[in-house]
Amino acid sequence: MEFKIRPMNSTDLPDTLSWRNDPEVRKTSITNDIISAKEHEAMFLYNNAIKLIFEVENKSCGYIQISVDPDTKKGEWAFHISNKYKGKGLSTIMLSLALYYLKEKYEYKEIEANVKVDNKVSIHLHSKLGFKCQYERDRLYYYTKKL
Numbered sequence: 001m002e003f004k005i006r007p008m009n010s011t012d013l014p015d016t017l018s019w020r021n022d023p024e025v026r027k028t029s030i031t032n033d034i035i036s037a038k039e040h041e042a043m044f045l046y047n048n049a050i051k052l053i054f055e056v057e058n059k060s061c062g063y064i065q066i067s068v069d070p071d072t073k074k075g076e077w078a079f080h081i082s083n084k085y086k087g088k089g090l091s092t093i094m095l096s097l098a099l100y101y102l103k104e105k106y107e108y109k110e111i112e113a114n115v116k117v118d119n120k121v122s123i124h125l126h127s128k129l130g131f132k133c134q135y136e137r138d139r140l141y142y143y144t145k146k147l
């Protein structure tokens with residue numbers, strides 16, 4: 001199987017909007033409102049986060065967004081996988097490739113994540129990838145990993 005990480009482009013807007021508005025993704029997000037196509041497009045155009053697409057056999061199936069701090073070289077990420085591709089262990093491959101991409105292409109030194117305390121899958125994934133939980137606040141675990 002061929003796996004790839006690439007930058008998001010405007011042709012990804014319909015897929016990424018439907019993934020973003022999926023009830024399970026909204027439940028695990030910090031902001032959980034449904035967003036419109038216009039709001040989604042504005043975020044794509046004007047929010048300066050790095051936005052990456054994960055492909056399996058040339059099919060888009062996941063999204064990773066990393067907030068940018070060019071001074072500290074620390075980034076905070078959030079991610080999801082399309083429902084069609086869930087439960088197959090693909091997130092470990094997606095996130096491992098993304099960590100490599102962020103280190104090599106953007107020279108990131110550290111990745112951070114805020115994970116809801118009831119998001120068992122994400123907690124498992126962050127531990128498996130070597131993230132360390134630094135503290136809990138407001139029902140969020142704050143994870144970091146040095147690259």
Ligand SMILES: CC(C)(COP(=O)(O)OP(=O)(O)OC[C@H]1O[C@@H](n2cnc3c(N)ncnc32)[C@H](O)[C@@H]1OP(=O)(O)O)[C@@H](O)C(=O)NCCC(=O)NCCS
Pocket residue numbers: 024025028078079080081082085086087088089090091092113114115116119120121122124125128
């Ligand atoms: C998190 C997400 C990307 C994982 O996708 P996935 O690859 O389909 O997840 P999988 O079902 O393959 O499970 C991944 C791992 O979690 C484990 N897992 C699944 N359910 C679990 C549970 N209830 N408790 C602990 N671990 C669990 C799986 O066994 C698997 O472990 P392994 O890879 O070591 O074998 C996906 O569920 C998603 O998009 N969720 C909504 C958005 C989200 O939560 N993003 C993270 C925000 S910080």
